[in-house]
Amino acid sequence: MLRGASLRVTRPRMAVLAAAHDHPHADTNAIIGLVRDELGEVSHQAVYDVLRALTGAGLVRRIELPGSVARYESRVGDNHHHVVCRSCGAIADVDCAVGAAPCLTASDDHGYALDEAEVVFSGLCPACVAALPSASPLPPA
Ligand SMILES: [Zn+2]
Numbered sequence: 619m620l621r622g623a624s625l626r627v628t629r630p631r632m633a634v635l636a637a638a639h640d641h642p643h644a645d646t647n648a649i650i651g652l653v654r655d656e657l658g659e660v661s662h663q664a665v666y667d668v669l670r671a672l673t674g675a676g677l678v679r680r681i682e683l684p685g686s687v688a689r690y691e692s693r694v695g696d697n698h699h700h701v702v703c704r705s706c707g708a709i710a711d712v713d714c715a716v717g718a719a720p721c722l723t724a725s726d727d728h729g730y731a732l733d734e735a736e737v738v739f740s741g742l743c744p745a746c747v748a749a750l751p752s753a754s755p756l757p758p759a
């Protein structure tokens with residue numbers, strides 16, 4: 619993948635790419651931890667630099683979801699969206715609703731040539747729904 623993007627293959631780049639691939643939506647700190655597990659001591663700055671290079675080359679996508687730090691994933695180029703749990707912050711991928719960007723048609727494009735709409739679905743994940751106190755508990759049998 620690195621060679622395909624004309625990036626020099628280095629161990630930190632391979633480790634960061636693997637971390638983003640194996641742990642979708644990991645944040646920078648999680649990626650630093652994963653890379654250190656793999657390579658030993660690596661500076662924050664080195665990981666930031668690699669993330670910037672990989673994002674710039676389109677191998678990694680940086681996402682910013684409401685109420686969350688920046689996260690990274692290796693699933694790129696498919697305009698997929700995210701569902702976010704409002705309670706615990708769990709994140710999952712959902713395919714693009716219509717199959718291609720911009721996905722949504724603006725009610726008024728103001729003459730802009732629009733090519734992207736950021737779609738984030740929010741609500742409660744199944745685990746948080748299950749943990750809700752039931753509004754009407756079943757009577758004891
Ligand atoms: Zn949740």
Ligand SMILES: [Zn+2]
Pocket residue numbers: 642643691693698699700710711
């Ligand atoms: Zn994703």
